[in-house]
Amino acid sequence: MKIRTGKAVLLFAASVAVAAWAGSAQAEGELHVMNSGGEYGDALDKCVNEPLLADEGIKVITESPGGFAKLQAQAKSGVITNTTTDGSTGDLYRMIAADLIEPIDWTKLDPEPMFDEARNEHGFGAQYYSTIMAWRSDAKAPKDFAEFFDTENFPGRRALPDYPEFVLAFAAMGGGMTADEVAEGIDLDKAFETLERIKGDTIWWQSGAQPAQLLKDNEAQYAIAWSGRVIDQEGVEHSFNDGMLDISWWVVAKGITDEERDMLYKWMAAQSNAEKQACLVEAIPYPGPSPDLASLVSEDVAKNFPTYPANKDVQWLINGQWWHDNAAEVERRWNDFKLNQ
Amino acid sequence: MRVEATSTQDAAARVAAASSRPRRAERRWELLVLLMPMLLLALFVFDLPILNTAYWSITDPATGGITWRRFGDFLATSSYGRVIWRTFLISLEVTLICVVLGYPLAYWATKLGPRGRMVVLGLVVTTFWVSILVRTYAWIVILGSAGLVNRSLQWAGLIETPIAFLYNELGILIGMANVLLPFLILPVFAMMMSVDKRLLQVAETLGASRMRIFWTVFFPLTVPTLAASAILVFILSLGFYITPAVLGGGRVPMIANMMDLLINRFARWEMAAVVSVVLMAITLSLYAVYQALRERRQ
Numbered sequence: 001m002k003i004r005t006g007k008a009v010l011l012f013a014a015s016v017a018v019a020a021w022a023g024s025a026q027a028e029g030e031l032h033v034m035n036s037g038g039e040y041g042d043a044l045d046k047c048v049n050e051p052l053l054a055d056e057g058i059k060v061i062t063e064s065p066g067g068f069a070k071l072q073a074q075a076k077s078g079v080i081t082n083t084t085t086d087g088s089t090g091d092l093y094r095m096i097a098a099d100l101i102e103p104i105d106w107t108k109l110d111p112e113p114m115f116d117e118a119r120n121e122h123g124f125g126a127q128y129y130s131t132i133m134a135w136r137s138d139a140k141a142p143k144d145f146a147e148f149f150d151t152e153n154f155p156g157r158r159a160l161p162d163y164p165e166f167v168l169a170f171a172a173m174g175g176g177m178t179a180d181e182v183a184e185g186i187d188l189d190k191a192f193e194t195l196e197r198i199k200g201d202t203i204w205w206q207s208g209a210q211p212a213q214l215l216k217d218n219e220a221q222y223a224i225a226w227s228g229r230v231i232d233q234e235g236v237e238h239s240f241n242d243g244m245l246d247i248s249w250w251v252v253a254k255g256i257t258d259e260e261r262d263m264l265y266k267w268m269a270a271q272s273n274a275e276k277q278a279c280l281v282e283a284i285p286y287p288g289p290s291p292d293l294a295s296l297v298s299e300d301v302a303k304n305f306p307t308y309p310a311n312k313d314v315q316w317l318i319n320g321q322w323w324h325d326n327a328a329e330v331e332r333r334w335n336d337f338k339l340n341q
Numbered sequence: 342m343r344v345e346a347t348s349t350q351d352a353a354a355r356v357a358a359a360s361s362r363p364r365r366a367e368r369r370w371e372l373l374v375l376l377m378p379m380l381l382l383a384l385f386v387f388d389l390p391i392l393n394t395a396y397w398s399i400t401d402p403a404t405g406g407i408t409w410r411r412f413g414d415f416l417a418t419s420s421y422g423r424v425i426w427r428t429f430l431i432s433l434e435v436t437l438i439c440v441v442l443g444y445p446l447a448y449w450a451t452k453l454g455p456r457g458r459m460v461v462l463g464l465v466v467t468t469f470w471v472s473i474l475v476r477t478y479a480w481i482v483i484l485g486s487a488g489l490v491n492r493s494l495q496w497a498g499l500i501e502t503p504i505a506f507l508y509n510e511l512g513i514l515i516g517m518a519n520v521l522l523p524f525l526i527l528p529v530f531a532m533m534m535s536v537d538k539r540l541l542q543v544a545e546t547l548g549a550s551r552m553r554i555f556w557t558v559f560f561p562l563t564v565p566t567l568a569a570s571a572i573l574v575f576i577l578s579l580g581f582y583i584t585p586a587v588l589g590g591g592r593v594p595m596i597a598n599m600m601d602l603l604i605n606r607f608a609r610w611e612m613a614a615v616v617s618v619v620l621m622a623i624t625l626s627l628y629a630v631y632q633a634l635r636e637r638r639q
Binding site for chain 2: 067068069072073076098157162163199202203204205206217218219331335336338339340341
């Protein structure tokens with residue numbers, strides 16, 4: 001009996017030790033990051049993380065998905081495991097407001113040439129992407145968002161993003177605002193009036209791959225989707241007209257060590273390289289911030305970029321400051337709308 | 342050790358010794374050691390986090406003091422109550438569907454031969470082997486606008502435009518009933534098999550019709566199990582997340598989806614904690630009813 005108990009105590013002690021070891025501080029040379037995963041995550045592994053391990057000996061460990069809530073969770077718990085996450089412009093401003101991220105020392109980061117708008121005081125602009133309209137080839141093509149939300153003359157179900165940031169501006173245009181006006185700020189009354197009007201014909205999507213699939217399966221005839229997900233899909237048409245151009249940012253989590261920051265900066269700097277960006281766009285057509293990227297890819301690839309002149313000219317850039325200033329109001333009204341359906 | 346010492350005694354004495362007090366104490370120790378990993382796991386990974394959640398629901402993150410303000414907010418915001426009410430209605434509907442479909446199926450299975458029974462139960466149990474996510478997505482293939490059912494109906498000329506099975510409450514009901522049926526069928530079937538056949542024979546010799554035998558003898562004997570299983574299905578329904586998210590098209594949020602919105606989108610943990618405390622209180626009360634029914638049956 002004594003022996004058995006002794007053994008059990010030993011076993012228990014061993015298991016505690018194992019648990020402690022597993023949860024211990026990360027080893028040197030390991031960089032923990034969060035990203036949105038999927039094809040983009042795989043492409044990052046191939047184009048950025050593997051070369052970084054070979055060149056600098058930095059092993060990148062990825063967790064997906066990331067986002068504002070996860071970064072806030074680790075800040076609250078006090079254990080800063082992940083050094084960064086990707087986020088939209090709205091996310092970036094929310095993270096600044098919640099004091100979750102630190103400013104970037106651009107002199108120290110020392111990237112290769114980048115477009116100015118991709119160098120934010122708090123964010124490294126990694127990719128340009130757009131939120132645009134798409135529809136089935138056999139459905140009547142809408143020319144703007146007033147027509148897109150006109151369910152009488154353009155009958156059919158709408159697949160809409162289940163994210164206020166990616167749908168409210170378009171809904172406001174469906175209620176009569178112009179693209180120039182929503183780029184300044186959104187009239188929430190108009191936006192929610194439109195959504196109330198069409199909610200019976202709506203399917204809400206959460207994952208970026210859904211809208212194209214819903215269109216192909218004929219579950220929905222019209223969709224608002226991220227550009228990379230609906231371009232070059234069979235049976236799916238799209239238009240950049242009045243689309244929303246946005247930048248996906250990397251941030252620097254508050255509370256990381258100096259060693260981690262050094263590694264993170266190296267990882268970001270690697271992504272400012274035009275050739276690495278050319279490798280990334282093979283997986284998903286969201287161009288990086290290098291002015292040299294356009295010359296490295298073929299015209300066929302470049303014309304699908306949200307930043308291609310013909311596409312960029314008809315779009316507007318999301319106003320992160322407006323989203324930051326109106327976050328509480330948006331949250332309250334979105335909750336009310338979504339939960340009272 | 343005690344057993345070796347008494348090895349010279351006869352078998353009967355040995356049995357008596359085995360149940361003597363020191364031996365029982367040793368057993369208790371062994372039991373404790375065996376249970377320890379499970380107890381520790383439940384305590385640290387389950388119970389303490391739940392208590393922590395309950396604590397969050399009543400603390401003010403700014404001052405660290407205790408506040409009931411958020412429960413006031415909860416009551417004042419109609420949408421929370423509405424989602425909880427809707428979740429209850431859907432759970433009730435799912436439970437009714439499971440009872441109406443499951444009870445006759447279980448009854449029918451008891452009438453089959455041993456081989457037929459094995460096949461039917463095998464088919465019911467197989468649904469446990471397929472991941473809930475796969476099963477939920479499979480419904481899209483079957484019930485979608487261009488899915489098997491709609492295409493067959495259109496081909497047969499019964500309908501012209503596809504029926505909207507998905508992305509509404511109907512889709513959620515179908516998906517949830519599919520997942521939860523085995524939880525009702527299996528216990529009810531086991532109960533039906535254990536019903537004393539002589540009671541039915543007695544009723545028959547006394548001249549009762551088959552209908553009468555079923556309704557006055559057989560059915561009342563199975564009601565406690567049916568009720569307990571139905572409550573189990575109801576409780577499980579309350580926490581469904583994937584099915585409403587996938588088959589409801591984001592249009593019919595249930596409690597779990599609302600918590601996802603609060604936690605992952607808006608990072609409002611304290612409010613989510615309040616919702617989960619309310620849900621837990623309701624679930625535990627229902628579980629108490631379930632236990633009471635079970636004990637009455639035994």
